[in-house]
Amino acid sequence: KAGVTQTPRYLIKTRGQQVTLSCSPISGHRSVSWYQQTPGQGLQFLFEYFSETQRNKGNFPGRFSGRQFSNSRSEMNVSTLELGDSALYLCASSLQADRNPLHFGNGTRLTVT
Amino acid sequence: AQSVTQLDSQVPVFEEAPVELRCNYSSSVSVYLFWYVQYPNQGLQLLLKYLSGSTLVESINGFEAEFNKSQTSFHLRKPSVHISDTAEYFCAVRVIQGAQKLVFGQGTRLTINP
Numbered sequence: 552k553a554g555v556t557q558t559p560r561y562l563i564k565t566r567g568q569q570v571t572l573s574c575s576p577i578s579g580h581r582s583v584s585w586y587q588q589t590p591g592q593g594l595q596f597l598f599e600y601f602s603e604t605q606r607n608k609g610n611f612p613g614r615f616s617g618r619q620f621s622n623s624r625s626e627m628n629v630s631t632l633e634l635g636d637s638a639l640y641l642c643a644s645s646l647q648a649d650r651n652p653l654h655f656g657n658g659t660r661l662t663v664t
Numbered sequence: 665a666q667s668v669t670q671l672d673s674q675v676p677v678f679e680e681a682p683v684e685l686r687c688n689y690s691s692s693v694s695v696y697l698f699w700y701v702q703y704p705n706q707g708l709q710l711l712l713k714y715l716s717g718s719t720l721v722e723s724i725n726g727f728e729a730e731f732n733k734s735q736t737s738f739h740l741r742k743p744s745v746h747i748s749d750t751a752e753y754f755c756a757v758r759v760i761q762g763a764q765k766l767v768f769g770q771g772t773r774l775t776i777n778p
Binding site: 555557582584586593594596599601606607609641643645650652653654655656657658 | 696698700705706707708709710713715754756763764765766767768769770771
């Protein structure tokens with residue numbers, strides 16, 4: 552079974568631009584979560600989608616948004632990029648809920664210059 | 665709210681020596697507990713989890729962790745480490761029957777010296 556796939560692996564953007572990251576979950580997984588990883592703040596929860604609905608949201612500004620499609624694939628978008636948005640963005644998928652662990656992709660490394 | 669504290673940011677050990685990575689958590693409700701490992705330039709891989717039942721859980725590559733409710737700890741141990749265990753290890757909690765959201769510790773970088 553294929554794992555969680557994130558594209559692209561690396562991105563370089565300029566301050567003020569916007570960016571879209573993509574995540575394909577493990578087949579059959581309907582929950583997709585996004586996390587931001589930085590050296591200073593560690594791993595921070597961004598949001599979680601289930602059946603195309605955002606179920607949970609972390610403490611990030613509105614510039615960070617996401618969506619999930621009917622095939623469970625998910626995208627996250629960051630508008631008006633700031634230097635501090637440079638990070639590794641990790642997507643994770645899981646079966647419906649609760650006892651099922653999250654399975655992570657290899658991430659998208661975003662660099663904002 | 666939940667929080668996780670990994671007491672050591674870096675742990676250097678010699679190959680074949682035992683290691684313990686410490687994790688304490690804080691939560692007013694019951695939680696599931698996890699250890700994830702991250703190798704360079706990769707995502708997180710689930711190492712082991714505690715959901716219920718036996719408080720000692722084991723992974724297929726020789727790691728084990730023990731859930732201690734009274735001390736709110738979930739320390740990770742391995743009796744004999746290998747060079748390939750060099751990685752960053754993250755302890756995480758998730759509320760039972762709550763948000764599908766992991767709260768992570770800051771990570772412990774395990775370095776194995778030959």
